[in-house]
Amino acid sequence: MAIETVGVIGCGLMGSGITQVCAEAGYRTIVREASGELVSEGIGRIEGLLSRNVSKGRMTEDEKSSVLGRIEGTTEFDDLADCDLVIEAVTENLETKQEVFRTLDGIVPPGAILASNTSSISITELASATNRPQQVLGLHFFNPVPVMKLIEMVIGLQTSKETVETARQFGESLGKQVIEVKDTPGFIVNYLLIPYLLDAVRLVETGVATKEDIDAGMVLGCSHPLGPLKLLDFIGLDTTLYIAEVLYDAFRTDRYAAPPLLRQMVAAGRNGRKSGQGFYTYD
Secondary structure, X not given: OOOOEEEEEOOOHXXXXXXXXXXXXXXXXXXXXOOHHHHHHHHHHHHHHHXXXXXXXXXXXXXXXXXXXXXXXXXXXXXXXXXXXXXXXXXXXXXXXXXXXXXXXXXXXXXXXXXXXXXXOOHXXXXXXXXXXXXXXXXXXXXXXXXXXXXXXXEOOOOOHHHHHHHHHHHHHOOOEEEEEXXXXXXXHHHHHHHHHHHHHHHHHOXXXXXXXXXHHHHHHHOOOOOHHHHHHHHOHHHHHHHHHHHHHHHOOHHHOOOHXXXXXXXXXXXXXXXXXXXXXXX
């Protein structure tokens, strides 16, 4: 099927980024949030990023206006009734996401595809909340969405080949590279990334090295763009802890066991950039 209208559920950092790249690729994009204030905040974030692109000569004012003209904000699920594809980007919680999928299933057309931006939750479990499991899959974008070129396409147990092919073409139309992965906890990236991040926390916790030297070691020694502790702050310590717990519950191996220091920092509200303080302090 041809994708013409895209819905996005959630207009936070990830949802607004997904909304932006869809509109930039020429799709009519309808983004739904819980309140008008959150809708305005998310679209304002998009407008600010587009204005920065204009100031740097990456796009014209007319192009910016065209992109914004393709974005519609709403607080009503019913406004997504004409969408060919809806991408959910809400809180990383199974019950919350299942409720979103259950609601969407009763609203969007029979042929529409439902996708989740989840970084860790089973697509098959999300699909079970619908009457169209063959049309459900994961489209896991990476932050910041307008910059990062990857989409993990997660194939649920019942996802059809037609859905996979349509979603692949859609992802590539956004200028992303689409990689395919079976529905396993952590998919590819977080399956490999989370143990690395947890080990960095353990090095700080046991006093092996300072956070600055740990980060410098991985940046200068392995050509990583960010050290693991700055990356943790960027992702969010609370988000990392949640994913680690999902992976630990699935695999029951020590590599996914969250260090006490990580739990303490999350309990103290030191979640990284978004809270102003994590391993580093942010203005």
